[in-house]
Every structure is written in structure tokens, then in C-alpha cells.
Amino acid sequence: MTLNVVFENRVFHPHCTSMWGFACHIPQMRLLFDTGSNGAVLLGNMEAMGIEPREIETVVLSHFHWDHAGGLLDLLRAHGSKDVYLHSGFSRTFASEASGLGARVIMEDSPIKITPEAVTTGAVPGPVTEQGLVVRGPRGWILLTGCAHPGIVRMTEEAIRVVGEPVHMVLGGFHLLDRTTSQVTAVAKRLMEMGVSMVAPCHCTGERAIETFADIYGDAFVRVGAGTSVEITAT
Ligand SMILES: [Fe+2]
Numbered sequence: 001m002t003l004n005v006v007f008e009n010r011v012f013h014p015h016c017t018s019m020w021g022f023a024c025h026i027p028q029m030r031l032l033f034d035t036g037s038n039g040a041v042l043l044g045n046m047e048a049m050g051i052e053p054r055e056i057e058t059v060v061l062s063h064f065h066w067d068h069a070g071g072l073l074d075l076l077r078a079h080g081s082k083d084v085y086l087h088s089g090f091s092r093t094f095a096s097e098a099s100g101l102g103a104r105v106i107m108e109d110s111p112i113k114i115t116p117e118a119v120t121t122g123a124v125p126g127p128v129t130e131q132g133l134v135v136r137g138p139r140g141w142i143l144l145t146g147c148a149h150p151g152i153v154r155m156t157e158e159a160i161r162v163v164g165e166p167v168h169m170v171l172g173g174f175h176l177l178d179r180t181t182s183q184v185t186a187v188a189k190r191l192m193e194m195g196v197s198m199v200a201p202c203h204c205t206g207e208r209a210i211e212t213f214a215d216i217y218g219d220a221f222v223r224v225g226a227g228t229s230v231e232i233t234a235t
């Protein structure tokens with residue numbers, strides 16, 4: 001399984017552009033999780049990575065912050081109808097703008113099995129209501145998070161509860177910008193105890209927290225930015 005980071009604050013590809021926000025594409029599922037803050041950058045990065053936006057059938061948005069939802073309307077405008085999974089944290093105006101551009105909008109707070117291999121956590125309450133997406137790869141379940149405003153441990157707990165099995169990897173924003181190193185260390189150890197054996201923290205995790213995760217997880221830490229393709233293989 002491939003996880004293409006197509007929008008991120010840092011860039012690891014000569015022809016991609018960095019901008020504050022997050023989006024991750026899974027080609028095998030024809031799925032996009034979040035859309036970054038800017039349609040032109042999103043589409044430009046996809047082109048640089050050889051991704052055809054028209055082939056994306058499903059878009060899941062984590063939460064109604066512009067650095068995650070901002071690319072959706074341009075994507076729909078340029079590349080036609082898609083299924084778009086939102087929750088009640090999104091405004092009705094935003095949902096109807098997406099519908100107006102041909103999207104089939106599914107606004108749901110409960111977990112949804114999009115396919116047997118892609119399940120939303122449902123809307124997790126927090127400072128900002130947010131949903132994660134849990135996808136099954138060759139080594140088991142992977143959680144994608146946008147900002148993890150409800151807390152990365154909380155999001156992971158929900159993911160495990162929804163699929164009823166362990167989550168071996170978490171990729172996305174962990175929202176630890178304002179935490180001390182000892183607090184971040186405690187979060188990393190908690191995730192390890194929960195069975196998360198691989199992490200790719202990015203976006204709003206915070207530079208210092210990302211380095212703490214790199215120290216703690218060692219070889220099981222994956223550094224990602226715009227243009228990174230993470231290949232998950234069976235072994
Ligand atoms: Fe964010």
C-alpha cells in the first residue's frame with residue numbers, strides 16, 4: 001500500500017510545493033484524506049507526483065479547518081464528481097457548495113465503513129470535532145489523522161475501537177505544538193503501549209515533537225512532507 005503525502009508544511013520532492021496544511025492520497029483505494037489549504041498547490045503536487053486527480057473517487061475530510069478542507073472545492077471544480085465524507089463539524093454552506101460542484105456529500109457523525117478496508121472513526125469530540133480514517137494495509141490497520149485536535153491518543157483509541165483490532169501505524173498531524181518534551185515523550189510511550197509500532201507525525205505535530213518521536217521510535221519513525229510516498233509492504 002502506498003501513502004502519498006500530497007500536501008504538507010515541509011517538502012521532500014523537487015517539484016512539489018510546501019504550504020501549511022495536510023493531505024494524503026492512497027492510490028490503491030482511489031482515496032484522498034484531506035485536501036490541504038490551497039487547490040492549486042494540491043493539484044500541482046499531485047501532478048508532480050504523477051497522480052491523476054480524476055481517478056480519485058472518495059474524499060474524506062478530517063475537520064473544518066481550511067488547511068485541511070481548503071483544496072476540496074477546486075478539486076471538485078477541476079476533476080468532477082466524488083464521494084465526500086464530512087461530519088456535523090462542517091458548515092452546511094460548505095457541504096452545499098461541494099454538492100453544487102457535483103459531489104455526493106455524506107455528512108455523518110458515526111463511524112462509516114466506506115469499504116471493508118477503509119473506515120472512518122466517526123466524529124470525535126474535542127476542541128475541534130474531527131474524524132480520522134483507518135485503512136487496512138498489508139501489515140494491518142493504519143490511522144490517518146488531520147490535526148488530531150481531540151488528542152492523538154484519543155483518536156487512536158477511537159480507531160482501535162471502531163475496527164476492533166490494533167492499529168500499527170499512525171500518519172498525520174498529532175497536534176503537539178504546545179507540549180513540553182516530557183509530555184510528548186509520554187504520548188509517544190502511550191502510543192507504543194497501545195501497539196502503534198510505526199509513526200509518521202507531521203503537519204501540526206510541531207518540529208520539536210517530531211524530533212522527540214524520531215528519537216523514541218528510531219527506525220520505526222517515518223519522516224514525511226509534501227512529495228513523500230510511504231510504501232507499506234507485508235514485511
Ligand atoms: Fe491543521
Ligand SMILES: [Fe+2]
Nearest residue numbers: 063065147149
Ligand atoms: Fe486543525
